[in-house]
Amino acid sequence: NFAIDRDGRGFHVEAADADRWRVERDGVFFFELTDAEGIVGESEERWYVEAVADQPPTVSLDQPVDHLLATAAATVPLRVLVKDDLAVRRVTLRLHRSVAAEGEFETIPLYDAGESPPDSAEGGERGESRVIEHELELSKLSGLTPGAWLELQVAAEDFVPQSAESVARRISIITPDELEDRLAQRPATILGRLAEALRLEQDARTQTRAVAIQLEEAGRLAAVEVDQLQSAELTQRQVAQLLADQPDSVRALIAALLNELENNRVDSPEVQRRMQELSAAIETIASRHLPEIQGGLTTTLKAARSALQTHGDGRWPGSVAESLGPVGARQDEVIAMLEQLLGQLSQWDSYRRFAREVSRLRREQDEVRERTNQLRLDTLAQTRRDLEPDQRAELRRLVEQQSELARRLDRMLGRMETMRDELQTSDPLAAATLADALDTARRAAVSGQMRESSRELEANRIGQATELQEQLDQDLGELIDVLSNRREHELDRIARQLDDAAGELKSLQGRQRDIAGQMEAAGQNADEQERQRELQRLTREQQKLEEETQRLRRRLERLQANRTGESLSRAGQNMQQAGSAAEQGDANAAADSARQAERDLEDANQQLAQQRQQAKQDLLFEQLARLEHAVEGLVARQQSALDESRRLEDLRDGDGMLTRAQNASVQLLAEEQRTLAAEVRGLADELASAEAFSVGLQGAEREMLRAASRLDRGETNETTQRYQQSALARLKQVQEALGDGAAPRDADDNPQQGESQQPGNNAPPADTVRALSELKLIKLMQLEINRRTTELERLRNRTGELDDEQLRELRDLADEQGQLAELLDRLVAETAAAQQSDLSDELEMVPDLPLELD
Structure with missing residues (x-):
């Protein structure tokens, strides 16, 4: 019952009566009215109430998106x-x-919000969504020193009260020097x-150029050319993803770098300017050019499919x-x-990237050679006028592609x-490598031969073009x-010559001791x-020994072993004094000078x-850096393969089917995955002496082949992607371990600067560096084994049993577990026998990761 208003025409509910209207269950309510005569009436309208349980709040820590490293003076932006x-x-934070x-x-x-809920929270489906931004100034938190960490978690509560927490994010404190290195x-x-985006854009352009030529020469496209157009569209999407449309795109990486510079208060105006x-x-590329390209390709593809159905083999509309x-x-x-941007950023480039680019050019040149040879066989003794339209189109495609390869070279x-000019001072050996490469390319006139091959093709002199292409393969x-290999060979030569000099110096020491x-x-x-x-006899021997010492000094000075040369120079002077004293009959003075020479x-x-140790370290760093760059390229290509599988899986229709063009893309992807596996195998064979790296790469190869096998069957589903993701994770493990071993040296720290740096005093021996890299990789591989074993166990619990493919994977994991145990035993035995340094101290450099070999 409610109190009636004085005019008898209305009623109201007092705030104190609100609890009587608390909704506890579903129901219907209506109003029953009784007038002054006691006559009862009901409202015609009924209100239905659905009781919805009040859920706890949800809280998401959107920034930082992951664990991060920062200095104690950094400001960390939070977004909740x-x-x-x-x-x-x-x-609350x-x-x-x-x-x-x-x-x-x-x-x-x-x-x-205070103790009482705001009026806006009076039920319904409105609710509340609140974005909170906060800057956490680490400098205001006392006691944060390098090596410490800080874990962030955001808690939220409603008015019940019910509460919830976000995932935790960890901030590890590092030194400014460590931040600078990162x-x-x-x-x-x-x-x-x-560089990867440029490669893909060039691939897409090659495909659209080939289709355009076919249209000009033949006036139509076959189904395979329509599929090629579809492939160009897919490749174009990958370019957009690499540049701007995914979390690790170029745009995202630049933004992250600029934010990190700002948040850590790093004053680097040049880097900021270049990155901006x-x-x-x-x-500009992502917002203007790429949408136009994508839209044009979509329009062309639709028109081509329509023309293929309507006109078939007849001439298509223009x-x-x-x-x-x-x-x-x-x-x-x-x-x-993109080419201009790469040229402007040369200061951050590595000369090793050129080897990969030339390798890619060589593969494309080899493809041109094979197609040229096939065209030669198909058109023997035919003039250009006698060629079929499709043959003329293929000839034009080869002309265009050969010219494009020359332009890119x-x-x-x-x-x-x-880059050669930029490295002259900071890294003379790398500059010498580039100088040798430039000289090789110019002496062989490689780009000139490519253009000449293009001219021969244009003139339909296919035999002459084939001969030029055979030579190009050798020159490339x-x-x-x-x-x-040039720099690596040079470092290896220096190391071997220093070893030879050490043997000769040891012999000189023994003979001087005898004299x-x-x-x-x-x-x-x-x-x-x-x-x-x-004494006369000893004078002659001492003079002979002095001459040999001076020769060794000159050899070592040519190897930039300057401090060693200075000591040998002093030894030679004392040998000369010992010989002179002996010649004059002063045995005591001769003996004193001889002992000083000793x-x-x-x-x-x-x-x-010390110099030999530094030379070995230089050689190891060069080998690891070269391999790191090779793995870097493999990681990028494997990521692209995984992204393509995801994209193709998303394109399936309601019945899980793909179009013919999309199925063709799956087969091309299977071929690319198998090519990657072969390249990984070659790298694993090259690293046979570093077993941990070899085992890690073999694991990646195994996962790639599993993925390729499923792609051969047209499967792009979650299982295929899991194999691809596992291969990618293994490559990244090798990349991370190689990156630690191949840490860049200071710009002025190169093997041409002699011993003034006192090599070996601050850096661990090369054998220790290699052992540390292998140990870290073993730990990372163990984590991956643990993860996959847990995943397979979940599958077994969910389905009751594992299928044949999963059982094979489980057996492979068991084999790999045994290999890791053997590797760990070997590394422990080797480091214990080395006696060169206290490896237990060096092991502090390895991250604290769990290692379980049970």
Whole structure:
């Protein structure tokens, strides 16, 4: 019952009566009215109430998106999204320090709505969604030192109260130097993404050019050319993803780098300026050029499919070619822009990337050679006028592609020349490698031969073009060899010559020790004549030894072992004094000088040992860096293969089917996955002496072959993607371990600078560096085994049993587990026997990762 208003025409509910209207279950309500005469009436309208349970709030820590590393002076931006079906009451940031006890944390209030819910939370489906941004200034948190960490978690509660927490994010505190090293690697990663985007754009342009030529020469497209157009569209999408449309795109990486510079208060105006300019250029490409290309390809593809059904083998309407023309022009613009950006960022490039680019050119040149040879067989004794339209189209495609390869090689040689000049001072050996490569390319006139081959093809002199292409294969192979191995060979030569010099120096030490002893003995001889004869003989031996010492000094100085050379120079001077004293009959003075020469040789021996250690370290770093760059390229290509599988899976219709063009793309993807597996196998064979790396790469190869086998059957589903993801994870493990072993040295720290740096005093021996890299990789591989074993166990629990493919995978994991145990035993035995350094101290460099070999 409710109190009636004074006028008798209405009623109201007092706030104190609100609890009587609390909804606890579903139901219907209506109003019953009784007038002054006691007559009862009901409202015609009924209200239905559905009771919905009040759910706890949800809270998401959107930024930072992952664990991060920062200096103690950094500002960490936080972005929190909190939702509640009624109203949010309070949001709090919890901070748990590495030195704090379990469950002990500090709190920072982020939002407080007070004790009563706002009027806007009066039920219904409105609810509340609140975005909270906060800047966490680490400098205001005392006690944060390098090595410490801070765990962030956001808690939210509603007015019940019910509460919820976000996932935790960890901030690890590092030194400014460590941050600088990390930031120095980012531009190179961005450069790698740009280079991959350029490669894909060039591939897409090759495909659209081939289709355009077919339309011009034959006036129509066959089904295979329509599929090629579809492939170009797919490749174009990958370009967009690499540049702007995925979390690790170039645009995202640039934004992350700029944010990290700002958040850590790093003053690097040059890097910021270059990255901002690059970001603006990428934005132009992504927002203007790529949509136009994509739209044009979609329009052309629709028109081509329609014409294929309507006109078949007849001549097609000109609208198909007209819609494709602007696409090619825009693709050329994007290629030019990406090439220009790569040239502007040469300061962050590595000369090792050129070896990969030339290898890719060689593969494409080999494809041109095979197609040229096939065309030669198909058109023997035919003039150009006698060729079928499809043959003329193929000939034109070969002419265009051969010219394009020549253009790309010229661009690459220009970048190579720029980098050679930049490296003259900082890395003379790398500059010498590039100089040798440029000389090789120019002496062989490689780009000139490509253009000549294009002219021969255009004139329908296919036999002459084939001969030129055979020579090009050899010349490009020689260029690859120079780029891949020249610096490594030079470092290996220096190391071997230093080892030879060490053996010779040891012999000189022994002979000098004997001469000094004999001079002392001669001084004790009472027979004057016999003493003089002995001293004369020793004079000749000392002079001979001095000449050999001076020759060794000159050799070592040519190897930039300057401090060793100085010690040998002093030894030579003391040898000369010992010889002169012996010649004059002064045995005691001769013996003293001879002993001093012996001590000088010992000093030289110690300095040479340091130089040899540095040379071995330089060689190891070069080998690891070369392999790291090779793995970097494999990682990028495997990521692209995984992305393509995901994309194709999303394209399946309601029945799980793909179009013919899409199925063709699946088969091309299977071929690419198998090619990647073969390249990984080749790299594993090359690393046979570093077993951990070899085992890691073999695991990646195994997963790639499993994925390729499923792709052969047209399967792009979750299982295929899981194999691809596992292969990618294994490659990244090898990349991470190689990256630690091949840490870049300072710009002025190169093997041409002699011993002034006192090599070996601050760096672990090369054997220790290799062992540390292998140990880290073993730990990372163990984590992957643990993860996959757990995943297979979940599958077994869910389905009751594993299928044959999963059982094979389980057996492979068991085999790999045994290999890791054997590898660990070997590394422990080797390091225990080395006795060169306290490896237990060096192991502190390895991240604290669980290692379970049960």
